[in-house]
Amino acid sequence: MSVKNWLKERFPIDYNKFIEINENIFIKEPIPNHMKKWFYCTGATPLILLSLQIVTGILLTFYFVPSPEMAYESVRHITEDVRLGFWIRGLHRWGSNMMIITLLLHMTRVFFTRAYQKPRELNWIIGVVLFLLTLAFSFTGYSLTYNQLSYWATTVGTNMFKQVPFIGHWALVFLRGGEEVTANTLTRFFTIHVGLLPPLILLFVAVHIIILRIHGVSEPEGFEKGHYAFYPHHFYKIIIVTLFLLAFLSTLTVILPPGLGTPANPTVTPFHIKPEWYFFPTYRFLKLVPLSVGIYATAAFLVVMTFWPFIEPLLAKTNESRRRWAFSVGGLTLLITVALTIWETVVL
Amino acid sequence: MAQEEQKQSRRKFLFSLGIIGVIIIAVVTFARDMLLYLFPPKKEKKFHKYLVGKRGEIAVGKAKEIKIGKTPVYVVHLEKEYKVFSGICTHLGCIIRWEEDKGRFFCPCHKGIFDKTGKVIGGPPPRPLDQFRVEEEGDLVFMYVKNKTRGPWA
Numbered sequence: 001m002s003v004k005n006w007l008k009e010r011f012p013i014d015y016n017k018f019i020e021i022n023e024n025i026f027i028k029e030p031i032p033n034h035m036k037k038w039f040y041c042t043g044a045t046p047l048i049l050l051s052l053q054i055v056t057g058i059l060l061t062f063y064f065v066p067s068p069e070m071a072y073e074s075v076r077h078i079t080e081d082v083r084l085g086f087w088i089r090g091l092h093r094w095g096s097n098m099m100i101i102t103l104l105l106h107m108t109r110v111f112f113t114r115a116y117q118k119p120r121e122l123n124w125i126i127g128v129v130l131f132l133l134t135l136a137f138s139f140t141g142y143s144l145t146y147n148q149l150s151y152w153a154t155t156v157g158t159n160m161f162k163q164v165p166f167i168g169h170w171a172l173v174f175l176r177g178g179e180e181v182t183a184n185t186l187t188r189f190f191t192i193h194v195g196l197l198p199p200l201i202l203l204f205v206a207v208h209i210i211i212l213r214i215h216g217v218s219e220p221e222g223f224e225k226g227h228y229a230f231y232p233h234h235f236y237k238i239i240i241v242t243l244f245l246l247a248f249l250s251t252l253t254v255i256l257p258p259g260l261g262t263p264a265n266p267t268v269t270p271f272h273i274k275p276e277w278y279f280f281p282t283y284r285f286l287k288l289v290p291l292s293v294g295i296y297a298t299a300a301f302l303v304v305m306t307f308w309p310f311i312e313p314l315l316a317k318t319n320e321s322r323r324r325w326a327f328s329v330g331g332l333t334l335l336i337t338v339a340l341t342i343w344e345t346v347v348l
Numbered sequence: 349m350a351q352e353e354q355k356q357s358r359r360k361f362l363f364s365l366g367i368i369g370v371i372i373i374a375v376v377t378f379a380r381d382m383l384l385y386l387f388p389p390k391k392e393k394k395f396h397k398y399l400v401g402k403r404g405e406i407a408v409g410k411a412k413e414i415k416i417g418k419t420p421v422y423v424v425h426l427e428k429e430y431k432v433f434s435g436i437c438t439h440l441g442c443i444i445r446w447e448e449d450k451g452r453f454f455c456p457c458h459k460g461i462f463d464k465t466g467k468v469i470g471g472p473p474p475r476p477l478d479q480f481r482v483e484e485e486g487d488l489v490f491m492y493v494k495n496k497t498r499g500p501w502a
Contacts, residue, residue: 068500152442156457159440170387178388183500266418269442271456287458291439291474 029230034223066190071146090253121309147261281340
């Protein structure tokens with residue numbers, strides 16, 4: 001008996017139907033013509049990076065030890081002793097940075113082509129949730145290296161949760177595993193980073209893609225109507241992006257390997273302290289305004305951003321003026337974010 | 349016959365209500381216990397008496413850093429009295445440092461500045477530095493500071 005028949009007997013599914021479904025869902029997925037432009041393919045890139053993060057992340061857990069005594073030391077061990085450890089860690093570190101960059105590009109593109117309009121509002125909201133989950137990944141992952149900067153970023157970051165009305169104190173105790181940053185905090189961040197967030201982000205990615213597939217990719221104006229099949233054109237495009245990312249991230253790792261910093265010291269806050277670049281706007285903003293203003297303004301911004309697809313129609317009736325609103329709000333957000341980031345980068 | 353049916357259905361209803369009730373109680377209790385596992389109990393704050401030093405040891409207008417466990421406290425000699433401040437910034441919990449030449453406390457995280465009486469004189473901190481009780485007994489100065497047990501989980 002052939003292997004195929006042997007398997008078919010024990011796993012009795014309609015093989016032809018399976019191929020048919022596969023063809024309809026993947027191979028012949030209709031891709032609109034505008035997607036031939038690279039600029040419109042920023043959605044798949046974070047997904048490729050996420051897969052890469054999962055692989056490198058699992059590899060890192062083979063050596064990483066989440067305890068105050070061992071965390072820094074095990075990261076040093078991975079970077080300096082383990083065979084090709086610096087490469088895996090570098091891929092993971094640069095991959096996380098690249099994921100945020102590509103997500104920002106993807107969100108900017110979706111916002112300015114106004115692809116979030118009815119009936120795709122929910123997918124924009126899920127997209128925002130995915131972005132926030134990625135930031136949660138970055139924050140918890142960054143804390144695990146347990147050097148001075150990451151330790152104090154954890155202290156400051158978790159303290160910010162305290163300002164949330166009503167549940168603030170509970171959130172703080174939940175995240176820290178007590179009132180202060182201790183060994184509990186490190187194990188919690190580790191569990192959240194490797195156990196809680198991955199299934200959550202995969203779930204949201206699945207829903208994001210399912211909604212996208214049901215509605216089809218939204219088509220911006222000014223392109224010739226029409227579709228082409230996912231395979232082979234788009235399939236190979238994704239392969240090219242993947243290969244490029246692997247080469248690019250490896251190059252970054254070799255040229256700019258992530259450092260170790262100095263081991264965490266809970267008794268001294270270093271004089272020059274800065275979070276990762278993607279938190280620069282919030283960080284600069286927090287320095288400028290009183291704490292409660294900072295927290296509430298950030299929260300308000302998040303709420304408006306999340307529900308923008310529902311807010312926009314309330315602002316104006318005609319499509320033209322809605323577009324003007326979106327472009328002004330989006331442009332202003334971009335301007336302020338970039339300005340605050342540059343300010344924080346230049347000024348110590 | 350009709351009455352009997354009604355009776356039966358009432359009994360059935362109560363029976364399912366009971367079952368649903370029991371299941372809800374079980375789920376809520378289970379969830380509650382899991383949450384209790386995740387949230388460590390709040391410890392009562394205990395204050396411990398520490399010796400700061402002799403009365404004249406710290407010059408007027410100067411501060412002395414004393415480490416209690418992991419976090420430092422600062423003893424400041426003001427003109428009429430001694431004050432003990434927590435070394436934790438009231439903004440977002442970084443450790444402040446005493447700037448001798450400027451006679452002030454500075455937090456490097458978000459550039460919060462406190463004067464030697466603990467008042468906010470610059471930056472985003474929402475309130476003055478936390479204070480601890482000071483007692484002078486004869487020639488000696490004591491402070492009552494939160495007890496810090498050393499260990500990885502505290």
